[in-house]
Amino acid sequence: MAELTAWDRVTLARQLERPKASDYINSIFEDFIELHGDRCFGDDKAIIGGIATLNKMPVTVIGEQKGKNVKENMERNFGMPEPEGYRKALRLMKQAEKFKRPIITFIDTPGAYPGMGAEERGQGEAIARSIMEMSSLKVPIICIIIGEGSSGGALAIGVGDKIVMLENAVYSILSPEGFASILYKDSTKAKEAAQNMKMTANDLKKLKIIDKIIKEPEDGAQNDFETIVEEIKKYLTQSIKKLQQLTEEELLKQRYAKFRNM
């Protein structure tokens, strides 16, 4: 079988039936308790978060949540968070730091929602603050891109010690359609754009943006979900253990250097 093109992977990453953040959270961890709200404005359903255990160790998990059908997607705003989503995520991450819990985030978004309300409530500020605070949280953070990781809306929960990507996930500055319409003045050139943007897991590993690729079948993660869950679980267990051996100072120094060199 020929190697999948970048556009093939974009298509796989966006599939409705592809496993979503909640699927991973419920399969990798035990006893997930979802916590709600940003204590400021509301509860954004495009981001879920809470406490769970990983091999009996309490962890904080956060995920951008897409739906698997139109109804679910309407409820989840297609996984496009508003400021209160990022503020909820940050609240939960600060809570994790207080109780010394490692943080695991699942990234899957076409981008932060570009609506009027989102702008009025400071979308830029919410993303900026989340990025800044994540850079100095004194607990291990592992970020996993499971589907679409697009723009600052993805990076807002993507500043971690280890960045992991599923083989058919994509991570980029914006959608290939948007990229094509800006740089090629033609949104139908999205396939070409996807290729040139270097947005696949293999490209990003070469660029040293990500640390680890989780293999998946050529027809998508839904077709071998259990193996993928086991792989992620194994990676999380090992890397959290390693990161916990560092002093707080070493951990933060290493995280700073990681992004400093990009």
Add this chain to the structure above:
Amino acid sequence: MIIDKVKKLNGEDTKRVKNEKAADMMIGKWVKCDSCKEIIYKEDLHKNLSVCPNCGKHFRLSARRRIKQIADEGTFEEIGADILTKDPLKFDGYLKKVEVLKEKTKIEEAVKCGICEIEGEKAVLGVMDGNFLMGSMGSAVGERITLAIETAIEKELPLIMFCVSGGARMQEGIVSLMQMAKTSSAIAKLNQAKNLYISVLTDPTTGGVTASFASLGDIILAEPKALIGFAGPRVIEQTIKQKLPEGFQSSEFLLEHGFIDKIVERKEMKSTLAKLIRMHK
């Protein structure tokens, strides 16, 4: 905005001026204020800090002019000037485009940083330049700004950042996105070191710059009527399928919604910055 050819002009006012000053206009000595439509002699505009003498519109400034307005004469010492554009994606035609632009604008990249004095107060000053690929943030911009922040920490100086940006440097793709993480992490360090950081938002400040260092100042100032937001107005209009109200995402709108501390006119900017720096000594 700048009119360099007579044939671009129209309207009654213009006709009058055209007859009087046709020769001058041929060599581009006049500009039209796109806010009040008044034709202004360029030299008068520059003497007035590039603010329309008629309606008060703040014209966009190059980094060079901005530094001249803010830094005490002869005190600006550039840092990171040797950090130049990189092409991490090997994006077709990008570096060639940059070369042509550099030749045309005599600007090396979309930000200039340095150490200077502001009314005798020493500070690190970073100034973005919208004339260079719309002030977009690629690796050179991110690197220069991060170096400026680290210099402020090392030399225990306040940091002033003048922001103007269309957002990400598309041609640098994911590497451009990562500059948001790099600069914001450096601001976190600056905070831990307890240095003062004043961010000044000018027209336009959008995208990845808004969603990183621009929104993280201890004090956030803005010039009047600047466009400030994360998503651009056109993207929002396409999403909500309606026109945005007048003044949406303006400085005044952000002040109203609690996202900036103060709107400062250009003529008050330098003294305001100096005053704030003194209060944090």
